[in-house]
Amino acid sequence: xxxxxxxxxxxxxxxxxxxxxxxxxxxxxxxxxxxxxxxxxxxxxxxxxxxxxxxxxxxxxxxxxxxxxxxxxxxxxxxxxxxxxxxxxxxxxxxxxxxxxxxxxxxxxxxxxxxxxxxxxxxxxxxxxxxxxxxxxxxxxxxxxxxxxxxxxxxxxxxxxxxxxxxxxxxxxxxxxxxxxxxxxxxxxxxxxxxxxxxxxxxxxxxxxxxxxxxxxxxxxxxxxxxxxxxxxxxxxxxxxxxxxxxxxxxxxxxxxxxxxxxxxxxxxxxxxxxxxxxxxxxxxxxxxxxxxxxxxxxxxxxxxxxxxxxxxxxxxxxxxxxxxxxxxxxxxxxxxxxxxxxxxxxxxxxxxxxxxxxxxxxxxxxxxxxxxxxxxxxxxxxxxxxxxxxxxxxxxxxxxxxxxxxxxxxxxxxxxxxxxxxxxxxxxxxxxxxxxxxxxxxxxxxxxxxxxxxxxxxxxxxxxxxxxxxxxxxxxxxxxxxxxx
Amino acid sequence: xxxxxxxxxxxxxxxxxxxxxxxxxxxxxxxxxxxxxxxxxxxxxxxxxxxxxxxxxxxxxxxxxxxxxxxxxxxxxxxxxxxxxxxxxxxxxxxxxxxxxxxxxxxxxxxxxxxxxxxxxxxxxxxxxxxxxxxxxxxxxxxxxxxxxxxxxxxxxxxxxxxxxxxxxxxxxxxxxxxxxxxxxxxxxxxxxxxxxxxxxxxxxxxxxxxxxxxxxxxxxxxxxxxxxxxxxxxxxxxxxxxxxxxxxxxxxxxxxxxxxxxxxxxxxxxxxxxxxxxxxxxxxxxxxxxxxxxxxxxxxxxxxxxxxxxxxxxxxxxxxxxxxxxxxxxxxxxxxxxxxxxxxxxxxxxxxxxxxxxxxxxxxxxxxxxxxxxxxxxxxxxxxxxxxxxxxxxxxxxxxxxxxxxxxxxxxxxxxxxxxxxxx
Numbered sequence: 001x002x003x004x005x006x007x008x009x010x011x012x013x014x015x016x017x018x019x020x021x022x023x024x025x026x027x028x029x030x031x032x033x034x035x036x037x038x039x040x041x042x043x044x045x046x047x048x049x050x051x052x053x054x055x056x057x058x059x060x061x062x063x064x065x066x067x068x069x070x071x072x073x074x075x076x077x078x079x080x081x082x083x084x085x086x087x088x089x090x091x092x093x094x095x096x097x098x099x100x101x102x103x104x105x106x107x108x109x110x111x112x113x114x115x116x117x118x119x120x121x122x123x124x125x126x127x128x129x130x131x132x133x134x135x136x137x138x139x140x141x142x143x144x145x146x147x148x149x150x151x152x153x154x155x156x157x158x159x160x161x162x163x164x165x166x167x168x169x170x171x172x173x174x175x176x177x178x179x180x181x182x183x184x185x186x187x188x189x190x191x192x193x194x195x196x197x198x199x200x201x202x203x204x205x206x207x208x209x210x211x212x213x214x215x216x217x218x219x220x221x222x223x224x225x226x227x228x229x230x231x232x233x234x235x236x237x238x239x240x241x242x243x244x245x246x247x248x249x250x251x252x253x254x255x256x257x258x259x260x261x262x263x264x265x266x267x268x269x270x271x272x273x274x275x276x277x278x279x280x281x282x283x284x285x286x287x288x289x290x291x292x293x294x295x296x297x298x299x300x301x302x303x304x305x306x307x308x309x310x311x312x313x314x315x316x317x318x319x320x321x322x323x324x325x326x327x328x329x330x331x332x333x334x335x336x337x338x339x340x341x342x343x344x345x346x347x348x349x350x351x352x353x354x355x356x357x358x359x360x361x362x363x364x365x366x367x368x369x370x371x372x373x374x375x376x377x378x379x380x381x382x383x384x385x386x387x388x389x390x391x392x393x394x395x396x397x398x399x400x401x402x403x404x405x406x407x408x409x410x411x412x413x414x415x416x417x418x419x420x421x422x423x424x425x426x427x428x429x430x431x432x433x434x435x436x437x438x439x440x441x442x443x444x445x446x447x448x449x450x451x452x453x454x455x456x457x458x459x460x461x462x463x464x465x466x467x468x469x470x471x472x473x474x475x476x477x478x479x480x481x482x483x484x485x486x
Numbered sequence: 487x488x489x490x491x492x493x494x495x496x497x498x499x500x501x502x503x504x505x506x507x508x509x510x511x512x513x514x515x516x517x518x519x520x521x522x523x524x525x526x527x528x529x530x531x532x533x534x535x536x537x538x539x540x541x542x543x544x545x546x547x548x549x550x551x552x553x554x555x556x557x558x559x560x561x562x563x564x565x566x567x568x569x570x571x572x573x574x575x576x577x578x579x580x581x582x583x584x585x586x587x588x589x590x591x592x593x594x595x596x597x598x599x600x601x602x603x604x605x606x607x608x609x610x611x612x613x614x615x616x617x618x619x620x621x622x623x624x625x626x627x628x629x630x631x632x633x634x635x636x637x638x639x640x641x642x643x644x645x646x647x648x649x650x651x652x653x654x655x656x657x658x659x660x661x662x663x664x665x666x667x668x669x670x671x672x673x674x675x676x677x678x679x680x681x682x683x684x685x686x687x688x689x690x691x692x693x694x695x696x697x698x699x700x701x702x703x704x705x706x707x708x709x710x711x712x713x714x715x716x717x718x719x720x721x722x723x724x725x726x727x728x729x730x731x732x733x734x735x736x737x738x739x740x741x742x743x744x745x746x747x748x749x750x751x752x753x754x755x756x757x758x759x760x761x762x763x764x765x766x767x768x769x770x771x772x773x774x775x776x777x778x779x780x781x782x783x784x785x786x787x788x789x790x791x792x793x794x795x796x797x798x799x800x801x802x803x804x805x806x807x808x809x810x811x812x813x814x815x816x817x818x819x820x821x822x823x824x825x826x827x828x829x830x831x832x833x834x835x836x837x838x839x840x841x842x843x844x845x846x847x848x849x850x851x852x853x854x855x856x857x858x859x860x861x862x863x864x865x866x867x868x869x870x871x872x873x874x875x876x877x878x879x880x881x882x883x884x885x886x887x888x889x890x891x892x893x894x895x896x897x898x899x900x901x902x903x904x905x906x907x908x909x910x911x
Binding site: 236237241284286287288289290293309312313314315316317387392395396399400403404405406407408411412414416417431444445446447448449451452456466470471472473474475476477478479480481482483 | 525573575577590592593594595596597598600613614616617618619621623624625626627628629632634635638639640643644645646647648649670709710714715716754757
């Protein structure tokens with residue numbers, strides 16, 4: 001079903017990869033008079049690296065300014081306050097503490113502090129034992145000292161990605177899911193791209209933001225040869241009732257390879273501990289192991305009181321896409337025309353993402369793309385209604401307007417039918433897509449009660465037969481068949 | 487305190503399953519204005535998805551299916567005059583200064599309702615433990631379901647969850663589902679239990695596994711789940727004290743995993759209301775009237791402790807109903823509750839205190855399998871009651887009635903706690 005060249009959609013820029021980098025670039029380019037397409041190989045955006053991110057907005061003290069990632073981290077951090085108002089995603093600048101438990105660790109903390117000062121980490125502070133406990137009462141009493149970076153914070157990475165996507169869509173960016181780029185050719189200064197299911201499009205510029213698969217995509221475009229090494233991280237999510245829920249993000253003293261195992265107060269009131277950092281062979285390795293679970297709990301309990309394995313509600317893992325040298329590689333391709341590489345976006349990629357969007361926009365300008373701002377844009381996303389945050393008076397008003405706000409589908413997280421319907425209408429038609437958008441199934445029962453109802457709502461709203469509804473796209477089927485109705 | 491408010495009820499029961507319906511039948515029959523609030527469209531709770539039989543042998547003296555049992559208790563509650571709110575979810579229970587209790591609800595039908603009650607009965611039931619709770623390592627594909635969730639999919643929605651299944655845990659729902667899946671043409675490859683003994687009822691082992699030649703692996707742990715998008719296989723190995731013997735590991739091809747690894751009383755509302763929980767049961771701490779630490783709020787059924795049989799749920803609910811009636815009639819109850827503590831080999835007791843004037847019946851659960859055992863009730867190390875028991879096991883809840891004579895024959899100290907212990911003999 002190869003459509004002729006005339007029928008093919010033609011874009012100024014195609015972004016490959018709908019994770020946080022691709023989405024931030026799309027949101028940035030949405031402001032300009034350009035025809036932009038965003039391609040994602042999975043069933044929904046952020047389903048690759050981004051969904052398993054810890055959700056930390058880093059404060060710019062972990063890396064030396066000589067690294068590109070460090071510059072973009074600080075810039076990105078400072079953009080989050082205005083972004084969260086504009087895009088309507090939850091963000092809390094709760095601050096970060098790095099806790100030292102020995103004098104040797106304190107030496108490293110001192111270095112981090114000096115680095116933070118040099119990098120311009122706002123308000124960074126070197127702390128005594130007393131100051132640390134005042135800032136974070138959940139820390140174990142044997143903390144020697146540490147540092148406090150008030151600019152650090154937490155977000156929900158998938159919601160951030162979704163809100164960037166929504167902003168991009170509202171302003172004309174065309175988005176495609178289950179679009180896995182399989183071939184590319186260049187004719188008369190135009191790229192011709194084909195997906196694995198033989199959809200085709202053309203574009204003047206290509207941005208490779210393919211995360212773990214950026215090396216494969218680069219190869220498809222005859223770009224630089226490099227290898228993305230997956231570095232897996234496991235995370236454990238604890239119940240809202242966990243006594244360990246801290247005031248701030250708690251970091252241990254980092255090692256050269258990793259920022260260590262953190263104790264994270266998520267925006268929504270659960271406690272998350274992790275991640276590990278382990279180089280793995282397979283890019284899609286999403287396993288968790290008994291050994292790492294044990295280690296994470298020991299490491300977390302060394303820092304914080306109240307950590308208990310009894311509070312685990314789920315575990316997950318994902319891999320960071322790393323390059324040798326551990327820096328980002330964001331550049332105009334030196335081997336291939338009209339290709340911009342956005343690769344190796346590991347930590348602090350989430351924090352840096354709004355700055356990555358700006359940076360890539362500038363690279364496009366340098367590459368010769370004329371960028372004129374649109375005369376009018378939709379500046380903000382529509383605020384989503386969340387029954388769990390509504391007062392009784394507000395709830396009454398909501399239910400009057402739409403009774404589906406009164407029908408609670410997810411009892412653990414208090415999510416209404418109306419919110420799930422909204423998610424489905426916004427294109428989240430897998431169980432995980434609805435979960436990440438609404439939180440339905442993210443609570444302590446992990447979908448034991450609501451998943452069936454969510455499947456039914458997806459079926460009702462989209463007409464997709466239940467046998468074809470999936471957890472997260474192709475192959476992840478949920479139901480094999482329906483018995484004949486009596 | 488009675489109120490003219492049209493939203494006032496003498497009793498509000500949260501949950502319209504076996505427990506809630508059984509309480510409602512008692513309180514409404516006694517003339518109390520009773521409301522039952524149920525979040526689903528139909529009354530009956532989990533019974534509705536339990537289409538197998540085996541219910542009601544104790545309570546109704548006949549063998550019923552789950553829906554039949556539900557129909558009986560539902561009819562009784564409605565006949566007695568309970569007002570029913572279905573598709574209505576309670577979001578908060580708030581004790582007011584005037585002794586009444588406000589119950590905040592939300593519903594597509596009734597809107598955001600605030601009801602007021604003289605007494606509230608918690609009857610929200612329980613939920614299933616999930617993969618995270620038991621920490622099964624491995625991949626995270628589709629096809630991993632809690633057994634009760636799969637039961638609902640299959641029996642209510644007619645959706646078959648897979649083709650080749652392994653069941654982790656030998657809880658009753660898992661055993662029932664092993665047979666149910668077989669009947670739906672699903673290959674059930676194994677039931678894997680980490681303990682040396684099955685956790686479901688013996689009759690379910692016989693009727694659901696042995697009759698179908700489904701292998702039960704005892705003392706095996708799950709070491710890994712494999713599968714990228716959908717479950718592809720599971721690896722299990724025998725273990726000693728939680729350490730797997732990988733030399734005897736077995737890999738089983740399957741596309742579906744059902745988890746039947748225990749139930750947890752669902753007390754999020756209770757905790758929010760300030761109700762103290764018993765760590766041994768996961769349910770509220772209750773006195774001999776099954777009243778929680780908040781005056782006027784009672785609990786019964788699986789929200790209080792997980793029962794093996796619905797018959798016991800109904801029994802407990804009836805006791806609760808009468809206690810609610812007494813409470814609302816301001817019947818003076820001698821305030822001489824004696825604390826009851828689980829002793830040797832006893833996982834928990836319910837209720838958590840004893841008052842002969844109110845209730846001398848206890849439910850308890852053993853921590854060990856014992857062919858024959860002696861149950862002893864001690865007060866300050868003095869035995870005050872003994873009873874011989876046969877075939878004691880954790881899977882079967884025990885019920886004891888303390889004879890009235892224990893207080894007359896042995897002067898019970900009014901303050902010192904009672905300890906209930908089980909010893910193998």
